[in-house]
Each structure stands twice: as structure tokens, then as C-alpha cells.
Amino acid sequence: MILAVILALLSLYAAYSLADRLTDPNSKWHVLDHPNDRSLHQNPTPRSGGLGILAALLIAWPLWFWLQTPPEGAWAVAIGLALAAGISWLDDLHTLSSAVRFPVHLAASGLVVFAGGFYFPVLQIPGVGDVALGAFAPIFALLTIGWMLNLYNFMDGMDGFAGGMGAWGFGFLALFGWHQGHLFFAGSALIIAAANLGFLRVNFPPAKIFMGDVGSVPMGFLAGCFMLWGARDGVFPFWIGIVIFSPFILDATITLARRLLDGQKVWQAHRAHFYQQLVRMGWSHKRTVLAEYLLMAGVGGVAFLLHLSDNEGLRAAGWMALCGLYIVLMIAIHVAGRRRGVSWRG
Template identity: 45%
Template sequence: MSHYSPVVAALVTMLLTIIILISKFGKEIQDIPNERSLHETPVPRIGGVAMMAGLLTGWMLMLTSLKWWIVLPLIGLFIVSLLDDMHNLPVRKRLMAHLAAAAILVVGAGLLTQQGMLIALIVLLLTVWMTNLYNFMDGSDGLAGGMALIGFSIYGVAALISHDDTQAMLNFTIGAAALGFLYNNFHPAKIFLGDAGSIPLGFLAASMGLWGWQQGYWAAWFPIMVFSPFIVDASVTLVKRTLRGVKVTEAHREHYYQRLVQMGWSHSKVALAEYGLMLGTGVTAVSVIQQAFPWTVILAWGGIYAVLMLVIDAAWRKFKRAQHA
């Protein structure tokens, strides 16, 4: 049955997305353009409902293979994030939910007893950050959905290399749900994920990465390298804003992908460039998956990211000067 899970997830997501688009529900909960937005007209922002329904329907075919410490916090995050999409919850309440979800993951996975307090705390903080940064990076048509398709498919391939078909199918099902959503989200996007989609995806990137590490399928660096296009952009942007003394919780358009769009790149071009980057890091990660810590590969990708960011920074400064001229 598990082999049908990805197909079920993709079809259910696609069907529900279409239903949301033609329903009153979709018209009521819309993303109104603000200072962070790259779109100019209101767009329904509850695509996450369709994607999560598709994913969970696909996973139901593999119920016995699921871990409660992934599914329970995942559903909790989905509910809180959907409420946020509808009512704009305070940042503190959202953060409490993210911390609670990460704590359930860390305790449920047995990290405290297996790895000790320090590792458990590091994983907790990384999970909260991954949960949030996926939301930060969900600001351009087709971006978060496409990265989920590629990232979780890479997890699936890595599980297949370790001869675990079930783990592979669990990950392929997440990727397939993202693909079903992408059909209506690629530029020009008819619908957005909203927090109800992007927050659970970020949590899954962390939790499925942790689960694979626990089973010995990959080293701790592997999930970080697979999702590094998102991690690097969000983390470097956060550090730069913190150093400038800007309020971290404030909405903005300073991510590298956002600046590319502002400088004239189309949403499609940005999405495809990011897909290429993620395929590059993902395929590289799989090719050195047996290594405990592939220094040369990590340093090489660090260099590539540094060059890309310096080039975009220089182009941005030139763009701003031209605007003021």
C-alpha cells in the first residue's frame, strides 16, 4: 500500500487546492500585500490546508510506520499556524507552539537519554529555527513548494540507499504533496501555502532529518546540506539584520531571493535558480553520504554560497544607487 502513498498525497492536495480556490473559504482568508510581500494583489493563503490533508491522507496508508513524536507536534503546529493565518496570533504564542513541538520531538525521539542534554538542546533550537526559516523563505511563487519537493525527495533517495523503502516512501509522500500544491503555486501563483503549510514543512525538514540520522542512514550534516539553500539565505539575512540592530520579528524583504525579484528577476527565474541550487547541494550530499564529515565538499559549497551572496550584495548596492540617481 505504501507505494501508492505519494500518488494519493499529490492527487488529494491538487484536488483540495482547486476546491479551496473556488470556495468562499479561499476568498475569505487571503494574503494582503504588505512590506514583506512580492505580490501586488490579494491571493488565498490557505494552500497549507490542502497540502497537509494530502500528506496525512498519503501517510494514513503507512500508519504503522509513523512515529507519534513527529505526527503529534506536526498536527499541533498545523492547527496553531492555521489559526495564525486566520487571526494573526502574537509572535510569542507562535514561538511557544514551535518550542513545544520541538520539545515533543526531542523527548519522544529519546535524544535526552541517547545523546545527552547538550545535543538535545542543540537539536531543539535547530528544529525551532528550521520551522521558522521555512516560513521566512516562503515569499516567492513556487519557492517553498519546489524546495520541499526536491529536499524530501533527496531524503527519500538517501533512505533507499540504506534499503529502507518505508522511510523513503514517507519522505516521497511529503515531496509528492508539495508537487500537488506546486501545480497552482508556480508563477503566477493562484494560492499560497500560508503558515499552515510552511511551518509544518520546516518542522518536517528537521524531524525527518533527525529520524534518518537516528537510524544511521546519514550523518548530522546531511539534512543541513540538503536544505542549505534555505538555511544559508535565512541565517545570513538574520545575522546581518541583527548586527544592524533591526527588530528581528519585523516583516522585511531583505532575503537574497526577495532582492533578486526586486531587481527584476521573475518569480519563475528565481524559483528555477533555487531549484538548481538545491539539486546541486542534494545530489552532492547523496554522493558523499557515507562520509562522517566531508570537509572538502562542505568548504566548496561554503565558497559557492559566499560568492553568490557577494555577487547579489554588489548588484543590490548598484541597483539602490541607480534608484537614487
């Protein structure tokens, strides 16, 4: 694991150095994100920071794969990541239609699921028990990667937010891998967490650069892959991954459902996410993102503690308590927003 820590530090330094260079207007990779009425930022800001994260992974991951023995299907994740990153960079440059992006996303996800074998036969649900997925298992895995890939992109709308989720989320995945003795999984996740942490040095409010689609889509892709990988190899049950990334999963999913039920065009840009409502109510980016970090750390810590317990009743109670916490938080944001004249419709 010492080797993984060394490579993680290399990844952190590389991501910071490269992302910082990308803030230079003279860089040929300098792509500006111009604010509009749906943005939370006010000044044109480069959105190519994800290239720094990917470059860090390109440096550290091959060394990790070479010095360790990759498990089944690891190569599929690497190739799928390249596909997701490539189409996302083109999207940052030229704003591609979903008809162009979707087939590539599907190909990347399908490669991981069918060629890499990243799916599992039984879904464990706290308080319910084991649910056999049967022939639906690969479809469930495809939907997982597809949704994580998209929701991460939806949630990359505030300084320090997606990078923070990457640092906390993959950091906890690394902890689970280390605790369960799956060192390749742990080291791989730790390198990703470190790359996100290095990027945060220039993305924390006030951000000098954004992650962009070239960063958010690959990070969502990797989050989905690692959730499936951990469940497949017995590092943790799938619901643990849901809890770890729940600050993103619930905000994006519930916001999409509300907009669908309200008859809105869900593919259009908006400011209806809960974190966006907080900023529109007057919270600073820094205050909002620090509150989100506290939530990320809290749910990750709860997930680890619940996983340590063999008491199914305690796990179910913890799962229900987290659901209750999120309901309270969402209602509180909605009520506070109404008092300040901030509509959830964006």
C-alpha cells in the first residue's frame, strides 16, 4: 500500500500542476465557459481542468497496473474511460448533440459490463434482504454506469463541488478496499481521489478553472465502475456505494424527477438542484461547498461504520436514518427558498 500512497502523491502533484497550467490564457487547451442566466459563476472561466485530472491518472495508473496484477476486467475500465473522456473533450470544444454522445457512452459502459464482467447476481438491500437480479444483472450495471456518468455531469455546477465529491467519494472507496484487503482496488481509488484533490487546489472557491465535461463525465463513469467493481469483488455491498455518492445521486435524481413531473424540458440547463438553490438564496460558493463536504464526510463515515456491523437491523436503521436526514434537508431547503422567493424550478 506504500506504493499506492507514493503514486497517489504523484497523481495529486500532477493534477494540480497541469490544471494550474491550463488556467493560462496562452495555453492551447484554454477553453472558456461563458456565464449565462443558468450559471452560478459571473466571469468567463476556463473549463478544461478535467484534463489535469486525466493526465494525472495517465501518469500514475499505468505504473500501478504495471507494478501490480490487475484483476479481471480492469483493462475494460481503462479503455472505457478513454472513450468517455475523448467524446467529452469534443463536447467541451464543439457542444455535441446527445445523439453523438450517447452511443459512445453506451459503448464505454457496455465494454465494462460485458467485456470486463462488471456486474453482480444479487443485490443486497438493508432491511429487505437479497434480491436476485438474474438476467437483469448486466442491464442494471449498464444503467448504473449510465446514470452516474450523467448525474456527475449534472452536478458539476459550482466551484469545488465535483472535485470534492471525487476526493471524498474515491477516498472512502480506497478505505473500503484497504480494509477488505483488496489492495489493487484501494490503490486505484486512492490515485483517483488524489487527482481530484490536486485539482481542487485551483478549483476551490473562487475557482480559477472548472472541471468541464472532460472531467465530470469520466469521474461519473469511474464512480459507476467502482461501485459495481466493489460489489462484484465483495469489497462492499452495492448499497454502500449508493450511500457514499448519495449527495450527488439524490440531488440529481430527485431534481430530474421533479422537473419531469412538472413537465419541464429536463435536457435544458437549469438552476434547480438543491445546491444551486442554496447559492441563489445567498449562500456563498465556499459556504455551500463546505457544507456539502461535511455531508460527504458524514455519509461516507456512516457507510463505513454500517459496513463494519454484522447486525442487519442496525444497517437497516442506519439506512432509514440517512433517508430521513435527506428528507429533512430537502424540505428545509425548499421552505427556506420559498421564504426568500427562490423557486425550485430554477
